[in-house]
Amino acid sequence: MLTLSQLAALGLAVSSLCSATPEAAGQSLIANSTIVPSEAAARKNAFAIFNSLHSALRQWGSSLNHNGMSLFLVIIPPGVVLHHGTHSPIPPKGPEWLAFEIEHAEQFARARHKFPPPSSPGSEPGGRPGVSPGPPPFPNAKDEQHPFPFPPAISSKDHLPHPKPWTKVGGEEESHGYLHTYRTIAPLPLLYLDGTSAGNTPQGTLDTQDFLLRLNRTADIMDEWGRARELCDLVTAWGLSGVIRMEAGFEVILCDFKDPAIKFDGARQRPDAKFERPPGPPGSGRQDEGEQVRIFEYMRAVARRYDGIGSGRANIDWRAVVSALWYDVDVVWERGMPRLSGLTDEQLKGLRSRIEELVRKRGSGAETESGIDWQAVVDMIVARYAERLQVMVQDESLLQLIRVEVSSLLDTYIDYGEKDEGFSAAMARCAKMYTSPLTLTTLEDHAILAAVETVTFAICTALFDVRKLVVENEDADEAAVEKAKQVVKNLMQKLGWTTFKKCTPGCGYGEVCFIPMWPFGDRDSYKKPNCRNATTITRGWWENSYWDWMFPRKPPSDGEGSRKGLERGNAGNL
Template sequence: MHCLPLLPCLIVFTSWAAIALAIGPPPVQNANHIFNTIHASMRQWGSSLHHNGMSFFLASVPQGTKLYHGDSRSDTISDIGWMAFDPEHAMVFARPSSKAPRIQSTESGSQQVMAASEKDEAGWLHTYVTTNDLQLVYIDGTSAGKSHIGTLDLQDRVLFEDKLESGGVTQETQRARAACQIAQEEWDGRIDGVIRMAAGFEIILCHPEQMLEPVHIGRAKFSSGNKGKQGGKPGELLRSVTSRYHGIGGDRVIVNYDAFVTAYDYDLDLVPLGSKLPRLEHLPASSLAPIRDNLTELIMTHDATDRLVNWQTVADMVVEKYGRTLRSLTSGYHDHVAPLQSITKEVQRILSPFIDYDNEDIEGELGQCSTQFLPAHAPKDSLSYRSVYTVTRRICSSLVEVSQAEDHHTATNILHDLMDYLDWTIWKECHGCHDDEFCAIPIWPQGTQEDYDHPHCQKFDNAYEGVNDYWGPVWR
C-alpha cells in the first residue's frame, strides 16, 4: 500500500466520490461537456474540434466595434447583413456576384473551395462601426458549417422547429430571415441577430442600417498571393482565422455564462448508437421543445451584460493548471525505475497546497482543491458553477485515488479515464510550428480525419491539399 505523507493510511478505503458529494453541490449530468462548451466558446480551435454545438448563449458586441462585410455592390447594406470580425474573412465575399467563390463536391465525396481566377476583379469591402451595443444569440460550435454531421442540428431542429426545408447552403438565406423573424415576433426585438462560426466568426445582423455606421467602402482586388493551392483557403484568410484559435480578441464579444441554455442540461440521449458526436436528428420534436421554450425565457429575462462571472476565464485556469500535468503523468516519461513513485510524488506536489498538516481534514482538503478557482461571490446554484465544480471535483478525487494506487497500471488507468472524461482540446495542440505554418485541424469545409485525430503543422499558403474528407460533401 502506498500512502502519501499528507494523507493518513486509515482513510485509504474511503469513498472519495462520497466525500466529494458531501462537501459541494450535487454532480451535474454532462458537466464535462458543459465545461468544454464554456471553454471553447468564441474560440476557433475548440469550436472546430467540438463542432456540433449544443448551446445557446446571450452575447453582446460593444458600441464602437468595427465589423466588415464583403459584397458585389458598394451600396451600404440594409435588411439583413452578414458581418465578419476581420477584413480577411469578409474579403472572401468581396467579389462580383458571378465570380463569388463556390464550393464544389468531387466524385470521391470530398470538397474543395473553388477560388476565382487570378484575373477576376473583386467586389467591395465594407467597413462599419457599431453605433449601439449589439444584443445577439451566440450558437456555439461550428454552427455556420453546412454539413450533415450535426453542425446545423441545434438551429434546424430547435431554433427553427423543423419548419425550414431541408438544405445546407441553399437554405442559409432562409435561416437568416427565420432567425430575424423570431427575434422580432417572439423575442420582442430584444435580439439584433446571431453569432455563428465556420472559417471565422460571423454575425447575421437583422437591421444593419439601424445598428451600423459606414466607415469606408472600397474596391477590393483579388490577389494571387492570397490564394491557396488546389482549392485551399487563401493564406491570408487562414492567418486571420487561426489567429482567433484562442479567442476573438479585444473584448469584441461579451458572452453571458451565468445563464444560458444547453441541450446537455436535459435528460436527452445526445449520442445515439454508433455516433461519437452529439446529435439531435434522432430525437422527437416534443423532447426538444423545452430547450426552445427556455431559450425564449432566457432572452426575455436576461441580458448579455448581466454577467457576474466570466466562467471561461475560470475554466481557463483549471485547464492551465492541470492540462500539461495530466498529459505528463500519462506520457511515459516519468522515472522508469520507480514509475509509481514518480507519479505519486507529482500528485503529492499538486495536492500539498490544500493540506493543513497540523489539522488534517480530508473533506476540507478535497473541498479546497475542488473550489480553488471558483469565485466566492458566484451563485452556487448556477449551471456554470455546478458544472465547473463537478469537473474540478472529479479531477481532485481522481488525483487522490492515484495517490493511493498500489501499482503503476492502476494509477495510469485512473489518469487515462480522467483524461477521456475531460476531453480537453489543448491535448491536440501542435508544438514547434514555424512562423509560416499553423496547427491544422478541420476547419469547415476542409480537413481530414487525420487532421482531427492528429493535428500537425501545415503552411498557410498550401494547407489542406489533397482529399478533404472530414466534413463529408458540402450540404447543398
C-alpha cells in the same frame, strides 16, 4: 441559498402567474412547459458542458466540438470593427453577413459572376444573401459563399465534373469586389450559437438552428437564405439584432443594416482577380501559388482566434445561457458528438421558450449584472491541471517527476495537522477550490455548478489515486509508475479537453497548427492537428475531407456512435 429544486418551483410559479395575461403568454411558452435545468442531466453530461463553457467564442474548441448544444446572449460593445465582402459599394439591407476578421470578409469581396449551366437539376449555386465571391471551384458547387477551394456535393470523386468557363455579369468594367467596413457605435445584442454553427453539414452543426430555433427537422442544409430570414424573424422579435455563428472564422448575421448600433465606414474596391485555375481538384496541390498563399493567410488569421475572439469584441451575458445538455431531454450521441435529433417537439419548444424568456428579461434592462463568468472559472481549472496531466503521461516521465507533480497539485488541499481518513476533506477542498466562493442566482447556475464540480471531483479523485500509488507507497517501482500513468490517461480521455490536441511543441514561423474548420480540413488533421504552411495547407482536403457534406462517410467500424459517446464524455475528440 435556495436549492435548484426550490428555484425551479419558484420559477414555474412566477411563470404561471405571468401567463395569466394574454401578453405574457404570447411572449413566452415557458409557462406552459415543465422544462427546467436538471442537476442529474448536468452531472450526466458534465464533461461536455465543461468543454462547451471553455470553448465558447473560441475557434479551436468550437471546431473540435463542432456540434454546439448551447445558446448565449452576447453583446458586441461599441467600437468594434466588422467587415463585409461583396460585389457592390452600396451597403446591403440585410439580413447579411459580417466577419470579425478582414481575411474572412476578403474571400467574398469579388465581382459578381454568372455560373455555367448546372450539370444536373438542383445543382444551382445557393449561397448567403448578397454574397458574390466569384465562380465556384466546380460548376455544380452548392454554396457560393466560399470562393475556394472545396468540391461540389457529389456522391463519388470518381464522377468529378470538368471545370467550365465563367464570366462576369454585365461585362468586366461593371462589376468589382468591395470590402465594406462597419463599426458598432452602441451595444449590439446577438444570439450566439456555439460550436461550428455556420457549418452546412448533416453532422449536427445546424441542430440548434434548424431543430430548435426553426422547429424544422427537414431543412435543406444549404438553405442559408431561408435560415437567415427565419432566424432574424425570431431573434428580432426578442429584441436582438442578429446571430453570431462560427465556421472558419466568426461571423454575424446582421438582420438590418440600418440598425442604429452600427455605422457604415465605407467600401474599398478590391483588385480584380484572375480566375484561371490549373487542372485538378482543390486540395490536390495543383492550385497556383497565389491561391495557396491566399488560403494560408485566411487560415492564419482564423488561427489567431483559437483561444478567443479577442479584445473584448464580444461579451457573453452569463445570465442568459441555455444548453440542451443540462435538461432532461433526449440528447443522442453520434460519433462522440451530441445531437438534438432525438428531442420531441415539446422538448424543443421548451428549450426555445427558455432562451427566449432569459433574453427578453435581460434585454428589458431589468437586470444589469452579467452573472458568474463561468468561462473564467473553467479556464482556471484547465490552466491548473492541463499541462501537468500531460507531463505525467509522457514516456520519459519517471517516478520522481510524477511524485513532484502530483504533490504540488494536491498538497495545498491537505491539512497535515488533522485526521482526515481517506483524505475525504482534502478531496472536497480540491473539488470545490474554484466554486466555493460563487454566489448562485439562476437555475442555470445550479446546473452548471453540478457539471463543473462533477469534473473537478473526477480530477481530484484520479490525482489522489495517483498519490496513493507513487507518494504514499514508498516502495513504488516501475509497475506503480505505469499504473499511475494509466490513471492519468483515463482521466484525460474522460475530460476530453481540446487543449490536449494542440500542436506540441508548437509550429514555426510561417506555419499554423491546423484543424478542420468548415468547410476546410481532412480527417487526419482532426485526429492529430499538425503544422501547415502555404504549400501544405490544403493537403488532404479533397480526397480525405472531414466534413460529410462532401462525401458520405462509411459507418464507423468499431461501433462508435449512438450513446457510446455519452459514457466517454467528449473523449471521442482525443
